[in-house]
Amino acid sequence: MTAHHPQTPQFFLTAPAVCPYLNGQIERKVFTHLVGNRAAELLDVLTQGGFRRSQNIAYRPACERCRACVSVRILVDEFQPSHSMRRVLRTNRDLVGRMGPAVASSEQYSLFRSYLDSRHADGGMAEMSMLDYAMMVEDSQVETRIIQYRQRGPDSSFTTVSDGDLVAVALSDVMADGLSMVYSYYNPSMPHRSLGSLMILDHIERARALGLPYLYLGYWVEGSAKMDYKIRFLPQEHLRPSGWARYEKTGDQTA
Known part of the structure; x- marks a missing residue:
């Protein structure tokens, strides 16, 4: 080609x-x-x-x-976590997120398979092999990073943190004006941790630390319950025919 x-x-x-x-x-x-x-x-x-x-x-x-598909980006500098989001951060204080090169591993794939089998068994990615997964992670012509979230190991101390179990992974692009979350997955047996929300909160702070104004979340699909979590992270902008515009959510915004 x-x-x-x-x-x-x-x-x-x-x-x-x-x-x-x-x-x-x-x-x-x-x-x-x-x-x-x-x-x-x-x-x-x-x-x-x-x-x-x-x-x-x-x-x-x-x-x-x-x-119905609308592009969403969070305004990083203005974002303040809600009460429930702060609770998510407290619940996961025992986790450590490390950003590194976009390199696939068998450990990641095992977690990926558990996530797909539990949450998306009938989806288009359900039959992905280890090779398919490695291509998803590593086949990139742009600046792509992988963030692995682990529990602190049993021999962690105040000065050192050892690696424990892998519980969540995010594949993200670093762009000129923000971070873009390409794909993320997590241990489906830990619903009390709200790991999907945790990864978004962590990316907001990483974008802020890098001096980047936006976190791109992909598409929000109005009418799709599985996408509603994206509009809880305010303030945010949606891409409309006239350009990016601030989204004003009606009703309860404290979720």
Whole structure:
């Protein structure tokens, strides 16, 4: 396949497929390839336009009769955790998150499989092998990092922290204006920890420490219960036809 210059990428449209989020809907995506030494620059531009990355593909919804998928980014500098979010942080004080190169491991894959089998057994990723997983993690032309969250080991002390069990993993891109959470998963047998929320809270603080204004969360799908957690992290902006606009949530915002 010919590699095209990132300033003039070629875009393609997928065939219609069943929507994984809304019953009765059909999805299509527009996508392009991220290649060459300017792939990161291209991803920055496309992310501003609502694209997401998967390996060396940037994509966004292009459904004919539905506009429910909305790109979401958190305003890092203004964010303050709610009471319940502070409780999540307290509950997980025994965990340590370490950011490193995007390298796959069998330990990660074992946790990944447990997560899929428990939460997404019928999803499109259900049959992923170890090789597929390694490609998802490592096949990137942009600055990608993996963050592994572990329990503190039994021999940890005030000055040293040893590694305990792996409980959650996040694959994230570092962009010019923010962090973008590409994919995350966690131990499904620990619901009391709210590990999905913990990883978002941790990414907000990491973006703040890096001086980056945004945390990109991907798509919020109005009407899909599995996506509602994303709009609890306020303030945030949504990408509308006129550009990024502040989202004003109605009702209870203390969840």
